[in-house]
Structures are given as structure tokens and as C-alpha cells.
Amino acid sequence: MLTLYDHPRSGNCYKVRLFLALIGQDYQSCFVDVLARKNQTEAFERISAFQQVPALVDGGLSIWDSHAILLHLAHQYAPQWLAPPPRLGAMHAWISVSANEIANSLQPLRLTHVVGNAEAAHHLGVSESLLDVPGMERRTARVLGRMDKRLAQTRWLAGGDVPTVADIACYGYAALAEEAAIDITAYPALAAWRQRIQQLPGYVPPGS
Incomplete structure (x- = not known):
């Protein structure tokens, strides 16, 4: 049985929960109260190097x-979510967008x-005085x-007719854009993409 160390308000945790639901993979969830600093223990560091x-x-x-x-789960349990070689580079590039551009913009803004x-x-x-919200x-x-x-x-970030893990990686915080006071109607193609993901079999909404 897989064990996911999780927090219900985390967009990064949500993208993993969503993917597990989409691929129909059972798991048990272990709540980690990061706001109470329960992640900052030596025991948890043995599981997650950066706690x-x-x-x-x-x-x-x-x-x-x-x-x-996401990549481990796809390789191990759901290889259909990996792009074939002609689109593999695009898949990894959009995963990188999630890990870099989104993680340094929408993710902290929503926080x-x-x-x-x-x-x-x-x-x-950082100190609060250095928090650059604008x-x-x-x-x-x-x-x-x-x-x-x-x-x-294109319908999906890596191209092609079916989604890949890149879509789930980027969707995690795109699904929460309204919590960052974003008007998603300003981005009609992105809004339509969000709806396509919400229509996938097994989809679960944020917070579930």
C-alpha cells in the first residue's frame, strides 16, 4: 500500500492526490500539519529530505x-501518462514550468x-519585508x-490527443488560481483546459 504524506490545502499535494485518483491507485493518506511545524522532525526528514x-x-x-x-507513479503504475518520444521533451519542459515558473509566481501568490x-x-x-507580492x-x-x-x-501541454503528467503538474496550482485572486476568464484557453481535466474519469476537486 502506498502512503502519501499530505496536507489538504497544498497544491503540490493536490496534484499527487489527483493523479492517484485518475490512475485508480489506492493509497493511505498521512496528514502532516505543516502550519504547526510537524514536518520539521528528524523522523520526517528520513522520508522527505527537505521536510x-x-x-x-x-x-x-x-x-x-x-x-x-508524479513521474514515479507514471513509470510504475500508469505509463500511458508519459508522452511518447516525439513529445517527451515537451512533457518535461512543462513539468519544469510547474517546478520553476509556477512555483515562483502563482504558488507563493496564492499562499x-x-x-x-x-x-x-x-x-x-524570507523576511516579510522582502516578500515581493507585486x-x-x-x-x-x-x-x-x-x-x-x-x-x-493544442489541447494538452505536451501536445497530442491525451494528457500527460505535465498537465497534472501544472494543473495543481492552476486549479487554485481563484484563491490567488486571479480572474481565470482572462485566460480562455487555460480555462477550457481546466474544464477538460475536470471531465477526466476519476477526477477529484481540490480539497478532496
């Missing part, structure tokens, strides 16, 4: 980082709205604009 959620235990293997977990600037600064490892807003508009442009050209 972050999500983390997955699969047999004797511990995997941390949401994108590493400031959900937990406030002081708690967001703590999780981001910069987050500009970067968020840029990355959502680029995603919208891509999705106006």
Missing part, C-alpha cells in the same frame, strides 16, 4: 517532491492570500499568459 510535503512511501522507497512523485504574508514569508524562507502578480500574469497561448494551439 516538505508531499512525500510518498512505496514499499521500501521514499520519494519527495511532487514532480518526482499570501491563503495564510497571510507573515506565514507565507516563513514558508518561503512581483509575484507580474510573474503570475506572465506564466498564465504563456500557458494560455500554448493551450490555444
Whole structure:
């Protein structure tokens, strides 16, 4: 049985829960209260090197980082979610967008709205005075604009007729855009892509 170390409000945890639901893979969830710093223990560090959620235990293997977990699950249980060689590079490029551009824009911007600037600064490892919310807003508009442009050209981020793990990686926080005070109607192709994901068999919404 897989064990997912999880927090219900985390977008990174949500993308893993969503993927597990889409591939029909059973797991048990272990709640980690990161707001109460319950992740900052030596025991949890043995599971997750940076004491972050999500983390997955699969047999004797511990995997941390949401994108590493998604790729592990796809390789191990759902290879149909991996792009074939002609589109493999595009899949990895959009996973990188999730790990970099989204993680440095929409993800922290949403955090400031959900937990406030002081708690967001703590999780981001900066002082509150250095929290650049206007910069987050500009970067968020840029990355959502680029995603919208891509999705106006193709149904799925890596191209092709079916989604890949890249779509789930980027969807995790795109699904929560309204919690960052984003008007998703400004990005019609991205909004349509979100609806396509919501129509996939096994889909579960954020918070579930």
C-alpha cells in the first residue's frame, strides 16, 4: 500500500492526490500539519529530505517532491501518462514550468492570500519585508499568459490527443488560481483546459 504524506490545502499535494485518483491507485493518506511545524522532525526528514510535503512511501522507497512523485507513479503504475518520444521533451519542459515558473509566481501568490504574508514569508524562507507580492502578480500574469497561448494551439501541454503528467503538474496550482485572486476568464484557453481535466474519469476537486 502506498502512503502519501499530505496536507489538504497544498497544491503540490493536490496534484499527487489527483493523479492517484485518475490512475485508480489506492493509497493511505498521512496528514502532516505543516502550519504547526510537524514536518520539521528528524523522523520526517528520513522520508522527505527537505521536510516538505508531499512525500510518498512505496514499499521500501521514499520519494519527495511532487514532480518526482508524479513521474514515479507514471513509470510504475500508469505509463500511458508519459508522452511518447516525439513529445517527451515537451512533457518535461512543462513539468519544469510547474517546478520553476509556477512555483515562483502563482504558488507563493496564492499562499499570501491563503495564510497571510507573515506565514507565507516563513514558508518561503524570507523576511516579510522582502516578500515581493507585486512581483509575484507580474510573474503570475506572465506564466498564465504563456500557458494560455500554448493551450490555444493544442489541447494538452505536451501536445497530442491525451494528457500527460505535465498537465497534472501544472494543473495543481492552476486549479487554485481563484484563491490567488486571479480572474481565470482572462485566460480562455487555460480555462477550457481546466474544464477538460475536470471531465477526466476519476477526477477529484481540490480539497478532496
